[in-house]
Amino acid sequence: MLSFLRICEYISFSTIIGSGIGVYLFSDQIKLSIVLAVSIALFIFLYLLNRQLQINYTKTIKDSDLLKKATLYGNVLQLENSPENIQITQEVEKALRYTQELIDDYKKTRKKARNIYYILQLGTIVFSGVTPILVLVDKLETGQAWLKWLPVICPAIASIVASVVTSFPFQENWISANRVVELLEAEQEKFILGANVSYRIYDVEDTTERGKKARNSIANFITKVNTIHLKQVEGQESTQQEEKKEEKNNLSAEQAKSLLKNT
Known part of the structure; x- marks a missing residue:
């Protein structure tokens, strides 16, 4: 279809x-x-x-x-079709769905930041590379008045695009989102396979203890996922605070220079 x-x-x-x-x-x-x-x-x-x-x-x-x-x-x-088994399976599905939603959100962020970064970098390269050619074309007597403006417009556009690339952390967001995606996917596989001690339930012989261990492993899994997510959010906030501090320092430095010049 x-x-x-x-x-x-x-x-x-x-x-x-x-x-x-x-x-x-x-x-x-x-x-x-x-x-x-x-x-x-x-x-x-x-x-x-x-x-x-x-x-x-x-x-x-x-x-x-x-x-x-x-x-x-x-x-x-191995609890067969008991109500506890059905309930635990539903809880596992909810936990995995929550993790998958986070993974999908970070994948969207990664894709968007990566595409914007590549487009801006490509635009900078194109406009910077075309400029020498336009300078040579401008020296030719083509009779087109608008061609004389191109050697000025293209470098200006390239400078604007390059400043946008350096001003906004597209590359950093792309790399950090990719790292979070890898961590969440790895944690999801560890939980399903029981590769970690806190997720391991198949070595418990008693069925009652196995059910308690399963609930604890679900709680540990959600806690670990939230920890990974919160670290990423806190990292972005700290980066923004550092950028604001740098801007304030630059403004204070410029003000000090202007005062010295006036005196």
């Missing part, structure tokens, strides 16, 4: 390109304009529909994976 709709989306996009070229070449043909308008509307509809279906499909797969992991954890308890 998704692949079929994706193919229809690509066909509508190619129809937009073809009808757009036709309207440009044959502007007196009203039918081509109608085809172009219908193709644009169809493309927008298919794009939004495919995006929503992809989100729902991804969410369904993640929910299925979480349920499988929770069921696996319940099978390790």
Whole structure:
């Protein structure tokens, strides 16, 4: 279903390109304009529909994976179909869902910060590299007045983009979010596999003690996840405070220099 709709989306996009070229070449043909308008509307509809279906499909797969992991954890308890086993399985599913939501949020942050950083870096490189070429073009007598402004505009844009890159910590946010994602995913695997002593339940022989151990391991897992998350939040707050202190120090230094000049 998704692949079929994706193919229809690509066909509508190619129809937009073809009808757009036709309207440009044959502007007196009203039918081509109608085809172009219908193709644009169809493309927008298919794009939004495919995006929503992809989100729902991804969410369904993640929910299925979480349920499988929770069921696996319940099978390790070996409490058969007792109410306690069902309750613990539900608690495990909630804990894993909470962790997965944090992982997805940090992945979005990582992707957004990484894309912005790469785009800004690429923009700086392009505008800085084009500037010498534009200087040579400006020396040629082309008769175009707007070409004379390009050697001035491009370096200015490159400087603005470079200042944005240095002013906002896109790279730091990307790296820190990636580190948190790796820590949360590793902690999730440790919890499922019982790789840590605080998560290990399969070596307890008594069923009652095994249930208590399972509840304690769930509590330890949530505590560890919250600790990782809070460290990241506190790290961002401390970074912002340090930046504010640096700004204050720079302002005080500039004020001191201005006072010395006035005296």
